[in-house]
Amino acid sequence: MEQGKNEIEAIVQAVLAELKKKDAGKVVSPDKVAGNGELVIDLPDPTLPEHRQEPGVEHPCDPEGLRNLMSTTTARIGVGRAGPRPRTASLLLFQSDHGVTQDAIYGEVEESVLDKFELFTVQTQVQDRNQYLTRPDLGRRLSEEAKKTISERCVKKPQVQIVVGDGLSAAAINNNFPLIYPVIVQGLKSANISLGTPFFIQFARVGVINDVNDIIGADVVVILIGERPGLGIADALSAYMGWRPTAGKTDAERDVVCMITTHGGTNPLEGGAYVVDVIKKTIQHQASGVELKLKTSGQD
Numbered sequence: 001m002e003q004g005k006n007e008i009e010a011i012v013q014a015v016l017a018e019l020k021k022k023d024a025g026k027v028v029s030p031d032k033v034a035g036n037g038e039l040v041i042d043l044p045d046p047t048l049p050e051h052r053q054e055p056g057v058e059h060p061c062d063p064e065g066l067r068n069l070m071s072t073t074t075a076r077i078g079v080g081r082a083g084p085r086p087r088t089a090s091l092l093l094f095q096s097d098h099g100v101t102q103d104a105i106y107g108e109v110e111e112s113v114l115d116k117f118e119l120f121t122v123q124t125q126v127q128d129r130n131q132y133l134t135r136p137d138l139g140r141r142l143s144e145e146a147k148k149t150i151s152e153r154c155v156k157k158p159q160v161q162i163v164v165g166d167g168l169s170a171a172a173i174n175n176n177f178p179l180i181y182p183v184i185v186q187g188l189k190s191a192n193i194s195l196g197t198p199f200f201i202q203f204a205r206v207g208v209i210n211d212v213n214d215i216i217g218a219d220v221v222v223i224l225i226g227e228r229p230g231l232g233i234a235d236a237l238s239a240y241m242g243w244r245p246t247a248g249k250t251d252a253e254r255d256v257v258c259m260i261t262t263h264g265g266t267n268p269l270e271g272g273a274y275v276v277d278v279i280k281k282t283i284q285h286q287a288s289g290v291e292l293k294l295k296t297s298g299q300d
Helices: 002-022 063-071 088-106 111-116 129-134 136-140 144-153 170-190 208-216 268-285 290-296
Strands: 120-123 160-165 199-202 220-226 237-243 254-260
Touching: 088 129, 088 170, 111 170, 120 144, 129 136, 136 208, 144 199, 144 208, 160 170, 160 208, 170 220, 170 237, 170 254, 170 268, 208 220, 220 268, 237 268, 254 268, 268 290
Parallel strands: 120 199, 160 199, 160 220
Antiparallel strands: 220 237, 237 254
């Protein structure tokens, strides 16, 4: 029995020495072995900012240059490898980021956020989240019940109509909408631009604004919607807008302010100011998308 314990301790000591040698993690000394005989190791949390930018490459030629390069992008560069496999910290970070993206995609917009700004809720023709992910076309069409509700509750023919969509990240709405929306509203009021009745669309795609405006008849429709999450940022918001959207209008006839987030993107307060500026240009030139770019080319 004593011999077996000594062998375990010898293995533990060898593993700890190897971990320290490779800088794989910091070890908290828990008597070497837990009660069940398993090795207890406390690795540093790779999701913390200081570890995201820490090179995993052993003995780089230019350590400072590599750190500077890594600081310029969220791409996974300089992470190193353990033989043919990713290093532990890199793998844990990937798994953590992937988990965050799953939470963003399958999460729900908080009722408290909608209630705070008095947004009523309608739904597209999508029935559930799995169908939303596999049938983007249904997310561009309002359900018949939604059309009726919008027709009954919304002001008709405003200059600007704002709608909110969960899109591919509920976290984008929960985290950023409360910050950006007041800025947009205040900016439009200061410019004497009339605003319609805002509401929330569940299971929304950007193209749903065509259906919305066939009912409301606004000059400009803006949809604040959650972007597709990436492995690094999962709560980015986009503001798509178009001049008198209607059936058949495409992305080429829309403008967008994207990557609105407090986590490495455009701050929501600043993003709101950008949105107001684009709305003003859209109304001034009565155009959006490619047509607006052509009309304003050389004026900025």
